[in-house]
Amino acid sequence: MNVNEKFSAIRKGLLEFLVLQIIAAEKVYVADILKQLSATQFATQEGTLYPLLSKMRREELLDYEWKESEAGPPRKYYKLTAKGREQLRETLEYWNEINETVKKLGQP
Amino acid sequence: MNKVITINLGGNAYQLEDGGYDLLRNYLDSAAARLQANPDRDEILSDIEAAIAEKFRALLGSHKSVVVAKEVATVLTEMGPIEAEAEASQTGAPKEAAGPGAAGAESASKPRRLYRINEGAMLAGVCNGIAAYFNLDPTLVRLAFVLLTIFWGTGVLVYVIMAIVVPEACSPEEKASASGIPPTAQEFIRRAKAGYYEAVKNFPDPKASREWSRRFRREWRAYACQWRHHWRDKWTGPAPVYDPRLGYWLPVLSLLVGIATVGWICASISLLATGTVCGQTLPDNVPVWLAALLLFITYGILVGPLKVARHLCYKSWGQPGPIWPVVLLLEALVWLLIVAVLLGLGFHYFPALREAIHVLPAMAHQAFEDIRSWWKG
Numbered sequence: 001m002n003v004n005e006k007f008s009a010i011r012k013g014l015l016e017f018l019v020l021q022i023i024a025a026e027k028v029y030v031a032d033i034l035k036q037l038s039a040t041q042f043a044t045q046e047g048t049l050y051p052l053l054s055k056m057r058r059e060e061l062l063d064y065e066w067k068e069s070e071a072g073p074p075r076k077y078y079k080l081t082a083k084g085r086e087q088l089r090e091t092l093e094y095w096n097e098i099n100e101t102v103k104k105l106g107q108p
Numbered sequence: 109m110n111k112v113i114t115i116n117l118g119g120n121a122y123q124l125e126d127g128g129y130d131l132l133r134n135y136l137d138s139a140a141a142r143l144q145a146n147p148d149r150d151e152i153l154s155d156i157e158a159a160i161a162e163k164f165r166a167l168l169g170s171h172k173s174v175v176v177a178k179e180v181a182t183v184l185t186e187m188g189p190i191e192a193e194a195e196a197s198q199t200g201a202p203k204e205a206a207g208p209g210a211a212g213a214e215s216a217s218k219p220r221r222l223y224r225i226n227e228g229a230m231l232a233g234v235c236n237g238i239a240a241y242f243n244l245d246p247t248l249v250r251l252a253f254v255l256l257t258i259f260w261g262t263g264v265l266v267y268v269i270m271a272i273v274v275p276e277a278c279s280p281e282e283k284a285s286a287s288g289i290p291p292t293a294q295e296f297i298r299r300a301k302a303g304y305y306e307a308v309k310n311f312p313d314p315k316a317s318r319e320w321s322r323r324f325r326r327e328w329r330a331y332a333c334q335w336r337h338h339w340r341d342k343w344t345g346p347a348p349v350y351d352p353r354l355g356y357w358l359p360v361l362s363l364l365v366g367i368a369t370v371g372w373i374c375a376s377i378s379l380l381a382t383g384t385v386c387g388q389t390l391p392d393n394v395p396v397w398l399a400a401l402l403l404f405i406t407y408g409i410l411v412g413p414l415k416v417a418r419h420l421c422y423k424s425w426g427q428p429g430p431i432w433p434v435v436l437l438l439e440a441l442v443w444l445l446i447v448a449v450l451l452g453l454g455f456h457y458f459p460a461l462r463e464a465i466h467v468l469p470a471m472a473h474q475a476f477e478d479i480r481s482w483w484k485g
Contacts, residue, residue, distance in 0.1 A: 031159075045187055045188025046159045046188060047139075047187050047188035047191060048188060050152045050156055050159070050190075051190065054146070054148040054152050054155075057148075058148060072162060073118060073161075076155070
């Protein structure tokens with residue numbers, strides 16, 4: 001089992017965190033999110049993202065609005081709610097703590 | 109050469125090669141199966157459809173109008189398998205994962221209640237509320253009320269009574285329990301409908317749009333034709349022949365039915381308002397609802413034979429006599445009279461109805477303006 005496979009569960013768990021971060025920066029629609037993720041280790045697909053987004057919306061972390069697009073029907077643009085921003089802040093803090101721990105442990 | 113199938117995806121028409129259609133069907137079916145337990149199942153499915161539609165649109169151009177099977181397969185691989193939420197939450201904290209799911213189940217099992225729903229209502233939202241309660245199309249319920257008014261004259265009154273008795277759904281929770289759907293899903297349905305109609309308005313390819321409407325008309329015509337044949341057979345079966353003179357009784361019977369109806373309504377109102385029927389006070393151990401039910405049953409027993417008789421009068425319609433126009437005129441006058449009496453009663457007892465009639469022209473004007481600005485904008 002290589003490293004990539006070992007971390008697949010962790011990547012899966014982190015995806016929600018990354019989606020929060022992407023949406024925090026600007027209002028995006030799903031293809032934008034996929035494009036930003038595609039260049040990273042977290043590249044994913046609509047089949048995973050849509051259920052995740054709907055779950056996050058049910059938890060009131062984010063909301064969406066319909067916007068006209070130049071070509072084709074209107075699209076859903078996602079944005080964070082206050083609760084979502086709070087969650088992102090907490091997660092970032094926690095993530096930094098984990099990073100510290102990983103760096104510190106085993107050091108003399 | 110392959111067969112082509114036209115499909116509707118996110119409100120637009122697409123033409124797929126036969127094999128591609130099967131692939132897409134399989135994908136969407138398995139997605140639906142995987143999302144079985146997901147409370148947002150329909151929303152996710154419609155998102156997925158919209159995303160597939162967008163990918164198809166990117167493939168098509170002015171010289172290319174059909175998506176071939178191989179392209180469908182590529183698009184579906186790009187989409188990836190639908191991940192059921194259970195899989196995703198296994199990696200997370202199990203306690204947290206149980207939270208929203210449990211909440212969803214709770215709101216789903218919430219008992220339904222009958223409310224009036226003002227959003228999208230024509231008058232007071234009674235039909236809208238009934239439709240939400242029984243999960244029907246509001247138009248059907250409105251039609252039922254109109255038919256009830258035309259044939260039995262009771263629709264208006266039932267409506268007025270319900271408009272006063274049934275509470276209005278104001279908070280999101282009340283709106284949710286009016287239809288048994290959680291508020292988020294309702295909001296979704298509203299948004300999706302708005303998006304869908306916009307998409308229809310901006311139908312991109314006039315040729316596809318024409319083909320679409322032509323196909324729709326053809327199917328509709330076939331359906332209507334079939335329906336007519338079916339019913340003609342039913343109506344023109346060997347019907348018994350009645351004496352045409354029977355028809356002359358029609359207005360008289362209608363008048364009797366009308367009198368019985370008005371009597372019943374007056375008795376019901378007096379029962380609800382003062383607890384007395386024709387000056388008789390109810391015995392202590394009879395609740396009001398039971399008395400109202402008994403009143404209704406009595407009314408039904410009285411009116412039932414009259415209605416059967418009226419039906420027979422209509423049946424003798426086959427041989428129109430010379431006096432038929434007069435009979436029909438009388439019949440119409442009788443019904444006008446009954447409706448007038450009912451409206452008079454309504455006006456007398458319910459100030460809300462008076463107000464409703466006053467604001468009606470302004471409401472109609474507003475609705476007309478809204479539709480016009482929507483169509484232009």
